[in-house]
Amino acid sequence: MLVIQKLTKQFPPAPPIFSDLDFTLNEGEYIALMGESGAGKSTLLNIIAGLEPASSGHLRLAGQNLLTENHQHDDDAATLFRRKSVGFIFQAFHLLPYLDVFENIALPLRLNGWTGQDITARVAEMLDAVGLNNKASALPRELSGGEMQRVAIARALSHRPKLLLADEPTGNLDPDTAAQIMALLRTEIQRNGATAILVTHSEVAARSADRAVMLGKLGIVPRPI
Amino acid sequence: MLAKLFIASIRANLGRTLLSVAGIALGVALGLAVHVINQSAISEMQQATRTLSGDADLTLRGGRASAGGFDEAVLETLLTDARIAPLIAIASPIVDMTVALPPPKPLQQHMQPVQLMQEEQKTQNQTTTQAAGKKTGPATNQATNHATNQTSQTIRVIGTDIFQAARLQPGFVGEAFKGGRAEQQKSADDRAMPLATLQPDSVFLNRAALAVVGAQTNGSTSLSIPIGLENKTINVIGKIELPQFKEPLAVMDIAGAQVLFNQVGKLSRIDLRLRPGVNIESFRSDVLPLLPPGLALTTPQQRDEQSAAVSRAYRINLTVLSLVALFTGGFLVFSTQSLSVVRRRSQFALYRTLGVTQRELLRALLAEGAVLGTIGGATGAALGLAIATLALKKFGADLGSGFFAGVVPEADWHVATVLFFVGLGSAAGVVGAWLPARQAALEAPARALKANDDAGGGATFLPPWWAGATLLVLSAALLALPAIDSIPWLAYASIAAMLFGVIALAPIICAKALSLAPQSKSIIRQLAARHIEKSPGPSAAAITGIVASFSLMIAMLIMVVSFRASLEDWLTGVLKADIYVRVGRGNSPGSSEANTLDTSTGAAFQAIRGVEHADYLRYKSVNLNPDMAPVALIVRPLRDDVLASLTMLRRADANVVATAQLPIVWVSEAMVDLYGLDAGQTVTVPIEGVARKLIIGGVWRDYARSSGAITIDRDAYIAMTGDTRINDLALTLTAGADKLEVMNAIRAMPNGDRFEIINAAEIRKLSLSAFDRSFAVTYALEIAAIFVGLAGISATFSAQAWARRREFGMLRHLGMTRGEIRRLLGAEGTLLGSLGAAIGLVLGFAIALVLIFVVNRQSFHWSMELHIPWLTLAILSVALIGLTAVSAIISGRFSMSRQAVLAVKEDA
Numbered sequence A: 001m002l003v004i005q006k007l008t009k010q011f012p013p014a015p016p017i018f019s020d021l022d023f024t025l026n027e028g029e030y031i032a033l034m035g036e037s038g039a040g041k042s043t044l045l046n047i048i049a050g051l052e053p054a055s056s057g058h059l060r061l062a063g064q065n066l067l068t069e070n071h072q073h074d075d076d077a078a079t080l081f082r083r084k085s086v087g088f089i090f091q092a093f094h095l096l097p098y099l100d101v102f103e104n105i106a107l108p109l110r111l112n113g114w115t116g117q118d119i120t121a122r123v124a125e126m127l128d129a130v131g132l133n134n135k136a137s138a139l140p141r142e143l144s145g146g147e148m149q150r151v152a153i154a155r156a157l158s159h160r161p162k163l164l165l166a167d168e169p170t171g172n173l174d175p176d177t178a179a180q181i182m183a184l185l186r187t188e189i190q191r192n193g194a195t196a197i198l199v200t201h202s203e204v205a206a207r208s209a210d211r212a213v214m215l216g217k218l219g220i221v222p223r224p225i
Numbered sequence B: 001m002l003a004k005l006f007i008a009s010i011r012a013n014l015g016r017t018l019l020s021v022a023g024i025a026l027g028v029a030l031g032l033a034v035h036v037i038n039q040s041a042i043s044e045m046q047q048a049t050r051t052l053s054g055d056a057d058l059t060l061r062g063g064r065a066s067a068g069g070f071d072e073a074v075l076e077t078l079l080t081d082a083r084i085a086p087l088i089a090i091a092s093p094i095v096d097m098t099v100a101l102p103p104p105k106p107l108q109q110h111m112q113p114v115q116l117m118q119e120e121q122k123t124q125n126q127t128t129t130q131a132a133g134k135k136t137g138p139a140t141n142q143a144t145n146h147a148t149n150q151t152s153q154t155i156r157v158i159g160t161d162i163f164q165a166a167r168l169q170p171g172f173v174g175e176a177f178k179g180g181r182a183e184q185q186k187s188a189d190d191r192a193m194p195l196a197t198l199q200p201d202s203v204f205l206n207r208a209a210l211a212v213v214g215a216q217t218n219g220s221t222s223l224s225i226p227i228g229l230e231n232k233t234i235n236v237i238g239k240i241e242l243p244q245f246k247e248p249l250a251v252m253d254i255a256g257a258q259v260l261f262n263q264v265g266k267l268s269r270i271d272l273r274l275r276p277g278v279n280i281e282s283f284r285s286d287v288l289p290l291l292p293p294g295l296a297l298t299t300p301q302q303r304d305e306q307s308a309a310v311s312r313a314y315r316i317n318l319t320v321l322s323l324v325a326l327f328t329g330g331f332l333v334f335s336t337q338s339l340s341v342v343r344r345r346s347q348f349a350l351y352r353t354l355g356v357t358q359r360e361l362l363r364a365l366l367a368e369g370a371v372l373g374t375i376g377g378a379t380g381a382a383l384g385l386a387i388a389t390l391a392l393k394k395f396g397a398d399l400g401s402g403f404f405a406g407v408v409p410e411a412d413w414h415v416a417t418v419l420f421f422v423g424l425g426s427a428a429g430v431v432g433a434w435l436p437a438r439q440a441a442l443e444a445p446a447r448a449l450k451a452n453d454d455a456g457g458g459a460t461f462l463p464p465w466w467a468g469a470t471l472l473v474l475s476a477a478l479l480a481l482p483a484i485d486s487i488p489w490l491a492y493a494s495i496a497a498m499l500f501g502v503i504a505l506a507p508i509i510c511a512k513a514l515s516l517a518p519q520s521k522s523i524i525r526q527l528a529a530r531h532i533e534k535s536p537g538p539s540a541a542a543i544t545g546i547v548a549s550f551s552l553m554i555a556m557l558i559m560v561v562s563f564r565a566s567l568e569d570w571l572t573g574v575l576k577a578d579i580y581v582r583v584g585r586g587n588s589p590g591s592s593e594a595n596t597l598d599t600s601t602g603a604a605f606q607a608i609r610g611v612e613h614a615d616y617l618r619y620k621s622v623n624l625n626p627d628m629a630p631v632a633l634i635v636r637p638l639r640d641d642v643l644a645s646l647t648m649l650r651r652a653d654a655n656v657v658a659t660a661q662l663p664i665v666w667v668s669e670a671m672v673d674l675y676g677l678d679a680g681q682t683v684t685v686p687i688e689g690v691a692r693k694l695i696i697g698g699v700w701r702d703y704a705r706s707s708g709a710i711t712i713d714r715d716a717y718i719a720m721t722g723d724t725r726i727n728d729l730a731l732t733l734t735a736g737a738d739k740l741e742v743m744n745a746i747r748a749m750p751n752g753d754r755f756e757i758i759n760a761a762e763i764r765k766l767s768l769s770a771f772d773r774s775f776a777v778t779y780a781l782e783i784a785a786i787f788v789g790l791a792g793i794s795a796t797f798s799a800q801a802w803a804r805r806r807e808f809g810m811l812r813h814l815g816m817t818r819g820e821i822r823r824l825l826g827a828e829g830t831l832l833g834s835l836g837a838a839i840g841l842v843l844g845f846a847i848a849l850v851l852i853f854v855v856n857r858q859s860f861h862w863s864m865e866l867h868i869p870w871l872t873l874a875i876l877s878v879a880l881i882g883l884t885a886v887s888a889i890i891s892g893r894f895s896m897s898r899q900a901v902l903a904v905k906e907d908a
Helices: A041-049 A075-085 A101-111 A116-130 A145-157 A175-192 B002-012 B014-053 B073-080 B142-147 B162-168 B181-185 B194-198 B207-213 B254-260 B280-290 B300-343 B345-353 B358-395 B415-442 B445-449 B465-479 B489-516 B523-534 B536-574 B599-606 B640-645 B654-660 B669-675 B714-721 B739-747 B760-774 B776-803 B805-813 B818-860 B870-891 B898-905
Strands: A002-009 A018-025 A030-035 A056-061 A086-090 A163-167 A195-199 A211-216 A219-223 B058-062 B088-100 B154-160 B202-205 B222-227 B230-239 B249-253 B269-274 B295-298 B579-583 B611-622 B631-636 B648-651 B664-668 B682-687 B690-700 B709-713 B728-733 B755-759
Touching (some): A018 A211, A030 A175, A041 A056, A041 A195, A075 A086, A075 B818, A086 A145, A101 A145, A116 A175, A145 A163, B014 B300, B014 B415, B014 B776, B058 B073, B073 B269, B088 B162, B154 B162, B154 B254, B207 B230, B207 B249, B280 B295, B295 B300, B300 B345, B300 B358, B300 B536, B345 B358, B345 B445, B465 B489, B489 B523, B489 B536, B523 B818, B536 B760, B536 B776, B579 B739, B611 B682, B631 B714, B654 B690, B664 B669, B664 B682, B669 B690, B709 B714, B728 B739, B739 B755, B755 B760, B760 B776, B776 B805, B776 B870, B805 B818, B805 B898, B818 B870
Parallel strands (some): A030 A211, A163 A195, B154 B249, B202 B230, B631 B709, B664 B690
Antiparallel strands (some): A002 A018, A002 A056, B058 B295, B088 B154, B088 B269, B202 B249, B222 B230, B579 B728, B579 B755, B611 B631, B648 B690
């Protein structure tokens, strides 16, 4: 699903954040990416998503080479790939405050050209999955933190992306809610057949993944959980 | 801490801060410059009037000085009536005329087109606002050049009883030139003896006149003054020292002046010094009834007030308009401070967490606004004074109205006035900073510190709907109230209430309109609409700027177009003849009594080949109320076709007129407003010293005389007064007659070069051209306001781009391309521009109605028809929407940056 070869990222004149990374992620796999602050976890996630150019190396996602010869992204191609094939979950939820729950979840569908009944049916399915059937017309400001993250999960998976990238999704939640969210996330990843990378500092959150890896000076190495 | 906050804000927003300061500076500069220019003109005119009146306690006048004056028997009454004479210490009779000097070589080719119809106006500085005659550019048509007058330098000639004047106006006592004729004739012991003045054909000139005439101080200069169809020669025998009077002035013996100007037995005014202990007000009330009707007794202060009142409405209108730029400058501060507050949101939250109170934070931010406003105000004040000084030197005091044509004063300003305008700048800064400051102070610190505040962080304060509704009700109520002291203060207040009311309601109106609009299939347009609908606060700032500047622009446009179209119709009506002829080429309108024709000369025009008929016109002025400006009396044949050509607003019932068995007069709208007259009523008018009872046949529109005009049929006037003199002739040509031939025939008449001949079509053209130039100042102010408004919109969008950076970052994560983000910004700009334009159009139309039907009527006492320039409105609306969209994209380019993508990770 995801093949990373000799990937290096540097913000000159600072030394490289990471260099010569090699990593493979199989289809349907759900991994936890851990590491110290500043190790480059979020940067790696951005490069994978096509939001950040790499300094050097190769990156193939779902059979598609996302880096050009000089390791830069074709921004529009990367964006359209991300729109269709990638889902995001953020620590800060990032729901559009002026859209209600239904519309927030429908957003990736609309961006991908879904219309009418297809949208209604899929959003209803996702609302049911995250347990927010009764909140479809609520605005984000009317939701709790846990509810907002549920909406974010529904939004991230609504268009059935091949890859889900979750960056500290429980960072703003209390432990009980965090546990519920991680359980839900795992269920939904599996139900939708997505491949997922979870960036987290939390051992508890990492345990929801199939396996964990550590990003550090030695590159990406397995980490026991 | 406050200073650090402020300096940090300046650094972070240097460009926008400077723009805010510039916006306020522009508003203050325009306002102060207009005020100083107008005030300088008023001061100059008042000083001139006071100089000529000397130490008089009162001045007795009859109508307009130049339009007939009054019988000199009144002086006899004052000096001999046992009830009056003991009260008077000095009575100084004056003949006061303004005449043209021979045109300099080469001739200056200027025209004064509308003045043909508004005889007397310039003397009293009562020309209409923009339509009024004034010096216009060179005529383009050769024939017109030949046909029209070449305006030359005018000179004020004062005829005085030097023995009285020596006590009251010592400045009128001249000093004979050494070796001159006058000096040789008088006793050698006192060259300044007033006796020299007694020579009937001799004048003393002030410095300005000497400079113009180029008089030789050896007494050899004689001056040829065109009076009527003659050139009369007078000798310059000396000079007078009146440094306060800067225009050309000549002083001569009153008897000589009466003969020179064909005014034997007539006086322009009598300046009075009362005996010590005589109460001036009691004198006025007791003595006036003992004198013939139509006379007015005024104190110097009243004359100052009257002089200022004539142009006051115009001056205030222009100042209010110039302050529109200041209003938009305040809006710019609002936008900049909004942006600044949004950017520093977490800083403020931190300060609050560390113990800064809401009040301290509010005060600090208001102080920022005050400092910006004060810097802008001070800069603007300096700029305004510079503009005023430069404009007065370069162009004189006339800003296009014609009120102050020819007045070239020094800049007259006071520290208090300058401080007031600086204060206005400070106030604009504080008012502009108020809402953002309040928003920052009231925000819960914990919320602002949280990164995940998607639930509307940084929401702008929105006034409740009832505040806007209350302002609209207040606006309507204010419209029902009359002007205060002839100034439409309450109408202005109504416009302000309407403006702020609609601005307060604008976000609600937008949200409602968008909720009712059908949903677009495009996700980009959907997102744009939903953002504006569901986040009215952030959109409000942009909408406010659009609505405020656009509505004021639309209001002015509709008003000006309506005024212009109405003026055009009016000109077509009043200029029904083909050619107009005035007696006394080159003379100012202030000398109509000195420049008249008799009927036999008038008949010669009738005999010219190609002339179908010649109407004789006569201009006088009358005093209906001693405390008000004189009213023009227009004498002309009032055949049915002439009456039909006037813009008649209403007519009296024919039976009422017939039953009254009185001479019929037709009054202008101003007479209705100022004197409460109307069609069908009777009015007593003092004509030639006799109170005449007349019936009003109807009310007509007059754009030339805001102090009022009465039109009477020539035959009826002659029957009353026996005065058959003629000031102007209106020549209607036979079908197919060649105008140029007729003009040449007039010039070939005896003294033909003494006629001012004007083609009616050219008058129309030049009058409209003068109108357009007059409103150029208005357009300039409006364009300035629009640009300030657009700058504000740009600041608002920048603030939005910053505040919504995580939202745009998230959309980029979800797969929106940069192009789609750009289109989203463009769609939001287009939507906001469309909503703002729609609301601005409606509001602008409403304000235009107030300007047309209330402000103009109360200010100038004339009405106009409503004309809506649909095409121009459509073009402007499209341009505004386009500019808003472009501004949104350019200002919001941050949304497409990498920073926005990374902002999703920001821990605000």
